[in-house]
Amino acid sequence: MFTGKGGVGKTTCAAATALHHASSGAQTLTISTDATPSLSHIFETAADQKPAQVLPSLFIRELGEAEIKEMWDKKFGREVYEVFSAFVSIEYDDFVEFMTSVLPGLGEEFMVDYIRELSRRGGYDTIVWDTAPLGQTLTLLQTPALLGNHLKMAPRIYSRLRLGRRSREPVLDILKRWEELSADNMDFLRNEVNFTMVTIPEALAVAQLEGVFRQLHKYGLRVTQLIINNVVKAPESEFLVTRARQQQGYLEHIHEKYSTMKIVELRMVTYELKGLDRLREAEKILFP
Numbered sequence: 051m052f053t054g055k056g057g058v059g060k061t062t063c064a065a066a067t068a069l070h071h072a073s074s075g076a077q078t079l080t081i082s083t084d085a086t087p088s089l090s091h092i093f094e095t096a097a098d099q100k101p102a103q104v105l106p107s108l109f110i111r112e113l114g115e116a117e118i119k120e121m122w123d124k125k126f127g128r129e130v131y132e133v134f135s136a137f138v139s140i141e142y143d144d145f146v147e148f149m150t151s152v153l154p155g156l157g158e159e160f161m162v163d164y165i166r167e168l169s170r171r172g173g174y175d176t177i178v179w180d181t182a183p184l185g186q187t188l189t190l191l192q193t194p195a196l197l198g199n200h201l202k203m204a205p206r207i208y209s210r211l212r213l214g215r216r217s218r219e220p221v222l223d224i225l226k227r228w229e230e231l232s233a234d235n236m237d238f239l240r241n242e243v244n245f246t247m248v249t250i251p252e253a254l255a256v257a258q259l260e261g262v263f264r265q266l267h268k269y270g271l272r273v274t275q276l277i278i279n280n281v282v283k284a285p286e287s288e289f290l291v292t293r294a295r296q297q298q299g300y301l302e303h304i305h306e307k308y309s310t311m312k313i314v315e316l317r318m319v320t321y322e323l324k325g326l327d328r329l330r331e332a333e334k335i336l337f338p
Contacts, residue, residue, distance in 0.1 A: 051179045051239075053262075054248035055255055059279035059316070062323045063248050064180035065092045066332035072108035073333075076175035079168070080110045083161045084182050087112035092324045104326075109174075113161060119146050121160035125231065158182065162235040169242065179243075191236075191269045239271055246275040249304070251297040256304060263308075275312045277336070278304060283317040293318075 052064040061082065068080040079101060082089045089110045095102055101109035123146075131145050140148070158181075165177055245266065249255045266273060278301065282294040305313060314336055323332055 051181060051243050052246050052248060053181050055258060058248045058250045058255060059277075059323075060248045061088050061092055061180045062329075062332060063246065063277050063279065063316070063336065064178050065089060066323075066329045066336055067246075068108060068110075068176070068178040069105075069326065069329050070333045070337045071176040071178070072105055075107065077173070078108050078176045078178065079174045080108070080178045080180065081161075081165065082110070082112045082180040083114075083158065084180060085114070087114070087180075089180065092329070094325045113164070117164075118160055121164055122146060125160065125163070125228075159232065159235060162239065163231060166235060166238040166242075169238075191265065191271075236269065240269075243271075244275070245271060245273040246277060247273045248277045248279055250280045251278055251300040251304070253300070256300045259304070260307070273311060275314065276304070276308055277314050277316060279316045280318045281315045283315075 052060045052067075054060050061084070064080060064082075068078050072078040080089055089112055090096065090102065093104050093110060095104050095110070101111040103109050128142075131142055135145070161179075165179060168174065168177060247259070247262070249259060263273065281301065282290050282297055285291040285294045301315070316332060316335055319331075321328065323329060
C-alpha cells in the first residue's frame, strides 16, 4: 500500500515496485483508487480491459466511483437502504450518493475489502495498491469508530424497525455485519499489508509526516519503507544548487527522525517517469 499527500509520486513508486515484482516472476496486480488515476498513463498502456495486461505477469486496474457503488451494492447497499428508506423517501441511486459523501472513508472501506478478497482468492502473488491522496486514506481508519458510535445509538433509533422490508433480516444484524466487515478489513491492514510512505523534501510534506505516522501507529499500522522523491543530486545549475541546499535540512531531519525504517531517495530527473524503460530506472534505485 503506497500512501502520501497528493503529487509526491505515489503512483510512480507503486508502478516501479509492481514492475520489480512482476520482473521477478510474481503474478502482480497494481490497483489505483485515486479519483484521477494515472497508472495506464505511466505504463503507457490502454486500460480498456479490467484488469489490463502490461506484461505476462503484470496487470493494472484503475478503480473509481462506479466500482465503489458496485461493491456497496454487493455487500450492504440494498439492506442499509431498507433502513433509511423507512424514514425518508429517497431513490436508491440518490441514497448511494448520499452515503458515499456522508460517511468518510466508505469508498476506501470497500476498496480494502475488495483487495482483501483478491488476496484470499490467491490469483496474484503481489498486489500493489496506489491509494488516493492521504486525507482520504486516513478517513478509512475512522470508519470502524464511526460505525461503532452509530451502533451504540442504533437501538434507540431502530427499535421499531425490527426487520428489513425486503430481506426480513433484523436491522441491527445488518449493521452488525457491516461492523464486522470493518473489523476484518482493519485486521487485514494490520497483519497482511506493507505500508510505504512517499514524501518529498519540502517543508509542508515533512511537517505532515509526524502526524501521519502518529495516526497510523494509533491504529496499529506500521510503515516499513519511506521513499523521498524528487531529491536533487549533482546539481548543475544555480537553481538546482539552491534547491539542493533547501532540501538538505529536510533530508537530514527525515533520516534522523525515521532512522528505524528503510529510507530510499529517488533523485529528481529532467524527464517524465513513464514507460517501462524509465520505470526500470526507478526500480533499480528502489530495489538495488
